Amino acid sequence: MSKKSNSVKNSAPSDFRWAKDSGFTPPKKNEGKAGYKTFTSATTQVGDLKLLLEEFLSTLITTVKATAGIVRIHPPPHGQTPQIVSSVGFPVELLEAENIININCESFGKAAIGGCIYLSNLGACKARHDCQYIECKIQSVIAASLGNPDLPDNQIGILTLFFNTPQEPSEHISKIILAFTDLLGAIVEHNKSNCETKRIDLLAERQSIANEIHDSLAQTLVYTRMRTSLLLESIRAGNVLMSAKYAHDIDDALEISQKTVRELITDFRCQMDPSGLSRALQTLTEQFCLRNNIALEYINRVAHLELPLEFEIQVYHIVQEALANIATHSGASHARLIVDFTSDYYVFTIKDNGSGGCAFTPVEGHYGMMIMRERAQRIGGEIKLESSKGFGTHLQLYFPKPGSDWRAVNE
Numbered sequence: 001m002s003k004k005s006n007s008v009k010n011s012a013p014s015d016f017r018w019a020k021d022s023g024f025t026p027p028k029k030n031e032g033k034a035g036y037k038t039f040t041s042a043t044t045q046v047g048d049l050k051l052l053l054e055e056f057l058s059t060l061i062t063t064v065k066a067t068a069g070i071v072r073i074h075p076p077p078h079g080q081t082p083q084i085v086s087s088v089g090f091p092v093e094l095l096e097a098e099n100i101i102n103i104n105c106e107s108f109g110k111a112a113i114g115g116c117i118y119l120s121n122l123g124a125c126k127a128r129h130d131c132q133y134i135e136c137k138i139q140s141v142i143a144a145s146l147g148n149p150d151l152p153d154n155q156i157g158i159l160t161l162f163f164n165t166p167q168e169p170s171e172h173i174s175k176i177i178l179a180f181t182d183l184l185g186a187i188v189e190h191n192k193s194n195c196e197t198k199r200i201d202l203l204a205e206r207q208s209i210a211n212e213i214h215d216s217l218a219q220t221l222v223y224t225r226m227r228t229s230l231l232l233e234s235i236r237a238g239n240v241l242m243s244a245k246y247a248h249d250i251d252d253a254l255e256i257s258q259k260t261v262r263e264l265i266t267d268f269r270c271q272m273d274p275s276g277l278s279r280a281l282q283t284l285t286e287q288f289c290l291r292n293n294i295a296l297e298y299i300n301r302v303a304h305l306e307l308p309l310e311f312e313i314q315v316y317h318i319v320q321e322a323l324a325n326i327a328t329h330s331g332a333s334h335a336r337l338i339v340d341f342t343s344d345y346y347v348f349t350i351k352d353n354g355s356g357g358c359a360f361t362p363v364e365g366h367y368g369m370m371i372m373r374e375r376a377q378r379i380g381g382e383i384k385l386e387s388s389k390g391f392g393t394h395l396q397l398y399f400p401k402p403g404s405d406w407r408a409v410n411e
Contacts, residue, residue: 016295016334016353024398026343027382049191053086053184060180061088064173066161067138073146073157073188082158085188089162117144117174121166140167144177146185156188204310215371217260224253277312278305278339284320285337292327294352300339307346308402314375315348315397318383321372322350322395330354330393341401348397356392 057069068089072082087095120141146157159181167173231246278300285298307315319337326335332354340347376383381399 018334018336018353024340024342024345024347024349024396026345026398049188050086052187052191054088056180056184056187057086057088060177061161063176064161065163066142067164068162070160070162071146071157071184071188072160074155085157117142117177119167119169137164138162139165142167142173142177144181146181146188156185159184208310208313211374215374217257220253220257220260224250224257227253276305277307277315278302280312280316281319281337281339284316284323288323288327294327294332294335296323296335296337298337302339302341302346305339311379311399311402314379318372318375318397319348319350326350326352326354326393330356332392344401345398346401349394350396351392351394353392356387356389 053071057071060066061069066089069087070084070090071086073085074082084095120143121139140163142161142163144159145155146159147155159177161177227246227249231243231250234242234246281300282298285296288294288296323335323337326332330352332352335350335352338347338349338351340349373383376397376399379399381397384396384398385394387393
């Protein structure tokens with residue numbers, strides 16, 4: 001993978017210099033959590049199916065000198081009369097008639113259950129009185145099945161071409177039509193896959209919102225209810241000191257809950273930059289520099305930082321939380337965000353020159369570090385932390401390169 005060095009710095013001048021990067025050591029194959037999850041980017045959209053099929057159908061009609069053409073696909077459950085999804089060259093009246101095509105028509109019926117090309121000259125059609133071509137000039141019909149490229153025996157639809165002249169079998173024409181049926185079948189399946197992917201991603205987004213609420217807000221509310229019970233017991237017992245303590249705990253928890261709700265609203269209102277993770281991180285660092293008196297250096301060594309959407313969202317929020325911790329707790333004058341790809345791992349390093357010595361142990365009502373680790377685990381990654389007193393804090397998020405079988409592995 002090609003790399004680049006893309007650095008963004010705070011404009012404040014400084015003589016500070018970082019020591020040499022500590023680098024990244026990939027985990028051993030059986031080290032840590034077994035069976036990393038793998039992910040891949042969602043399938044690229046092909047656009048409107050009808051328009052796309054019409055474009056290819058028009059090309060095919062011109063190539064084989066046909067008059068018109070129709071693409072039908074089998075609706076679920078399989079076995080029902082295929083429905084028209086695209087057509088070229090038909091007057092409205094004839095197209096309406098084609099919607100009720102007789103599945104038992106010789107060429108159409110054979111193509112629907114076969115896997116080859118079937119030609120029928122309408123003058124010899126035994127069921128001519130049932131056909132819809134009597135008032136038009138169409139003399140011949142060629143029908144071919146659309147196959148599923150992944151499941152060759154599974155027919156997903158029918159391509160029908162109409163001619164104003166009788167046709168004779170031609171190997172050249174047959175090859176052209178077969179090539180187009182493979183292409184049209186692939187387009188239909190690709191569109192179906194895209195629709196399924198969108199549904200899965202929408203469901204995953206809903207689950208992600210539920211996880212966010214559970215991880216950050218629900219736990220604090222549970223803690224508040226527990227303290228409320230203790231407060232009521234202490235009031236019944238007449239213990240003024242403990243009552244005051246529990247009341248103070250509840251007030252703190254409610255303040256945290258209020259802050260959490262504001263953060264959740266901000267997160268879900270302010271979506272990540274649609275240009276991608278690289279641009280989103282650059283914007284994040286620019287905003288950090290404007291809001292804080294800390295010189296932040298952003299170094300991106302990955303030329304094409306393109307990850308699946310779920311990866312980008314989780315990485316973005318982890319980096320965002322790490323930078324927020326630096327701004328709030330580190331007392332640092334300088335910080336660094338480094339993006340790298342090495343040993344088939346994406347590595348995001350966030351470091352500062354602050355006071356260090358952070359324990360990073362989650363306490364009741366403060367789950368930032370725990371949530372960061374859970375985010376990393378959702379994409380098959382890990383977070384490594386080093387924080388020595390007087391030497392700042394070094395956080396490293398790493399995860400293996402997304403594979404092509406993440407849905408099969410994770411569902």
